[in-house]
Each structure stands twice: as structure tokens, then as C-alpha cells.
Amino acid sequence: MTVKMSARHVSAYYGDLRALDDVSIDIDTQHVTALIGPSGCGKSTLLRLLNRMNDAVPGARVEGSIELDGQDIHARDMDVVELRARVGMVFQKPNPFPKSIYDNVAYGPRIHGLARGRGELDAVVETSLRRAGLWDEVKDRLDDRGTALSGGQQQRLCIARALAVDPEVILMDEPCSALDPIATARIEELIGALRGRYAIAIVTHNMQQAARVSQRTAFFYAGRLVEYGDTSDIFTNPRATSTKDYITGRYG
């Protein structure tokens, strides 16, 4: 088991507000790490720090160190563009580009020069859509607009888009919150299938989902990492009372 990303003593601020307080956590390859905790506890913030998405937020600051394969992602010689290509992200609300389905998936490979020629690009698009479990539904309508798909299809399109740049880590922020149970089940299935190739971190408010898809679970409370360990341990035998209260639905 290898550590893909590791955060050490990370604190994050929005202006004067401290959203994360001294968090240290590892994201392992071939594992799904679930981030759980009540609303506003800093889960999204942690996720956004991992691919420096918060760089663009005015007033946001970060302390501590975050490493990808032992390399500091805030180092001077770290290219943010390359970092984001290696650490892909899927957002809570499906956000396909207002372009064709094909162009949505092909965009990443195009800007990173990952495919030579149309044939290779076609292949990348097909593989990505297959991995995202969307190929059979859209293979005859690749020129339709991505925004014309159903919500669940859009979310899988966004996953395909993230996969197309061949990332090493995939960050998912409540990817199923806008989806119905059937679409949710498909995405969960998909996460299970993707696990073998990638390091995955997923934020979820659904305890059953965390239990079903993840091997690691991290419980956050008010910006602090309260408990982090194997999912089976956390759910059967939580050490902290706040963890226990949260996963049994006492609050949150």
C-alpha cells in the first residue's frame, strides 16, 4: 500500500475564518478515502487544497505541507496546471462544458497534448466514457450538447472528463448529491471499478455510501480531523464520541 498524497499539519483560512485546523491525512493509491462530517466542517476545503483549487479564491490561505508522491505541491517548481492534470476533480453539481459530449471529454487531452491525431483522441474519448459507464448511452450522440444529458449522465460525463486526462488521484465532492438512487448506485459501482487504478477521495453526507464505497474514512468536526482509519473500524468501533454520534445520526 502506497501513500499517494499526504497532508501534514494543514490549516486553511478564508480571510480570518479558519476552515481547517492542523489536519494531517494520507490518501492511498488503490483505496477510496471517504471524508465525512457535519456541514461546514471543512471537507470541501481539504479537497480543494489537494489540487490547489483554492488558489483562485480571494483571501484563501493555507499553512502546512501537502505532498503528491513526496513532492510538495506548493513548491516553486510545481506547475499547477500539471498538478490539476494529475489530481482530477468531480464536483457536487454536474458542470459539463456547454460543448458537445465529445468535446467535453476531449478537452483535457487536447490542452495537455495527450493525444496525437483524431484517431488517438477518439480512442481516449471512448475509453474514458466506457470507464465512466456512459459509453453505451451516448455513443450514437457524441455531437449532442453535454448539458442536454440527464443529471446522472452529466455527472458521469464529468467523471469521464476527469478520467480523460489520465489522472493519478480523483477528488469527488458529494458527486451523488444531485442524483436519484439509481444514478447514485451507478456512480458507486463506478467508483468501485475505478479504485484499482486511482487514489480516490470522496466527500459524502451519506453514511451508507461511505461504508459501501470506501476503505478509509476520515471524520471531520469543526475544521479538525477527529478520527481517521479503516472504514470498517470507524463504523463498527468509533473511538471518539462525536464520531459515534455523527455516524449514528445523532446530529449533522
Place this chain on the structure above:
Amino acid sequence: MIALACLAFLVATIAVDGVTGFVRTTVALPVDLTHLPVDARTLTGRSANLALTGAGLERSVDAAATRAFGSDGPTLLGDGAWLTVRDAVRRHPDLLARPFVIHVPVTSAIDIAYKHGTGSGPVLARMQQLKPALDSEFDRDFFTSSDATDPTRAGIWGALKGSLLTIAVTLLLATPIGVAAAVYLEEFARPSRWTGLIEVSINNLAAVPSIIFGLLGLALFLGTLGMPRSAPLVGGLTLALMTLPVIVITARGAIRQVPPSLREAAMGVGASPVQLVFHHVLPLAAPGILTGAIIGGARALGETAPLLLIGMRAFIAAAPDGLTRPATALPVQIFLWSDQVDGGFVENTSAAIIVLLLLLLVLNGGAVYWRARAERRS
């Protein structure tokens, strides 16, 4: 509602006054040019006009008028009457061989007396005598000729071309610079006292009276840079200064409308800030930016004051054939004509206003159409 009623009233009055401006009164004039010392076979190319003029065509036409209408005949015809004859002869040189009857424009006073029944007693009486020979025709020359001292000969082509050249310069300069400034302010500039200052200045500039921009253009382009007076280039530059803030403000608004989720999507797959702007932000903001440019252009098109200051108000009887040639603009032409004593210019003024309004209508309609089309696509 009230605004709509006012607009309807305005359009109605202008239309009633102006429509007759597109029509001119002609009189049937029997002409005999058989004695004119010109060889029909040599009437080709550029020298033809010269040959006809040199042979005394104008005098022949006056003589024909005297013969047809009496001793005051020549004064009943418009200044351009003999030019109508000349053009007809150039098109059909065989007219030199036999007497013929041709419709030529009448003088402005008769024209108005015939159209509206107004004028001094003698003019009205003379018009009544001529009436059987009078006729109305669509005034094509109004669109193809430039300013003239005789209202029956004055046209808007010179002013229209001057306006189009000026607006072209304005938009070609103001749009790219304005969009670039908006992109910089929205996407790249870190908020600071400096950008705050820029922002306030831009907002204030948009509210500065246009004549101030005329002064600025006068001092900067004519004074300091020594550019030629009355030129569409200078007019365009001056109006660009005026239009720039409008375009920056609308472009910033359009850029801000781009949903944050799309920015994150692009950043999430590793788009650089420049790629984000060119691949996602600008295409999505394009309809808004375009609307802003068209509205800014329309405002500049209707602008008079700054152009007066940089000298685009001279009497210019030829259409400008270059960006640095003397020119005037449509609204300025309207202003100049409205100042004329001759009643014939009233019609010209209204007709020119109709053309200007139609132009603005087309531009604004274009903006609406683009907007709707872009919204349907996304």
C-alpha cells in the same frame, strides 16, 4: 407606456416630414441638342463629361427652359437639372441626334410648393401654371450624392460613408482594447488600490459628457499628434475614447455572468488561466460583449458634439475616399442642414434622420437577435 407614445409621436412626425424628402419634383422639359458641337461617337470614358460641359450643355438646357417656360425658365430648374440631362446623354448618346423630352428636377421653392402647397404667392401661382408638366419621382440621388448648396441636389452619401468609416475605426479600436481591459480586470488583476482606481475612473468616464471627449480628441489627436482635421480617423479615435468605458463595463458584466462552476470545471481539468479565458470565458461572454459593442457603436453613431469639435462639420461636397480625407458624419450633416435657411433642407434633414434612425434600428435589432441566438444555443 408614455415613453412608447412619445417615440411613436416622434417617429410619426419625422416620417410624415421625411418621406417627402426621398421624393423630388421634376418637370417635363423638351430639349433639343442637335446643334451641340459634340460628336456622339467620342462620348466615352472620363472625357465625356468634360466634352459635354465644354460644348455648352448648361447653356443649352437654360435656353430650352426659356423656350418652354418663358424668360424665368432657367430659374425654375434646380441647379442640378443640366446634370440630369448630361447623365441621360451619356447613357444614350443618340439623344444628341433628335429633340427629346426629359424630366429634370425643379428648384427647391417649386418642389415644396408642389409637395405641400406652401410658399409665397408668386411661387404658388407659377407652380399652378407648371402643374401639368410636374411629376414626382423617387430621389435616388439623395443616397448617392453628398452635401450641396442646393437642397434638391444635396444627398447623404458623403455623410453616411463618413459615419461608417468613423464607426469602423471606433469599433475596431474600442472593442479589442475594451475586452482586453475587461479580461485583465476580471481575470488577472489582483484587487488593489490601483485596480480600484482604474475601476472608478472607468465608471466615471462612462458618465462624462461626450463633448468633453471632443475636447480631448481636439487637444490630443489634432493638437499634440498633429493629425488632419475633419478626418474619419480622428473622429473614430475620439469616439473610441468615448465608447471604450461602455465596452469595458458591459464586457466585465458579461464575463462576471460566466458561472463559477464552469470556471472550476475548466480549472479542474488543468486549463491554464489563459486557456480558461480563451476557451471558456470569452466564448460564453461573447454575446454580452457583442451586445455591448453594438450598443456602444450605436451611441457613437448618433454622436454629434465631439465630431463638431474636431472639425467634421465642414461643408464637404464629396464622399471621403480615405480615413484621413475630410468627411462629415450623418448626425453632423443633420445638424448642419437643420441650420440652413432654405426650406428644402427641412425635408433633407428629416429624410437623413429617417436614415439614421433606420441604421440605429438595424444595429439594435442585430444586438437583440445575436443575444437571442446565443441564449438559444447555450
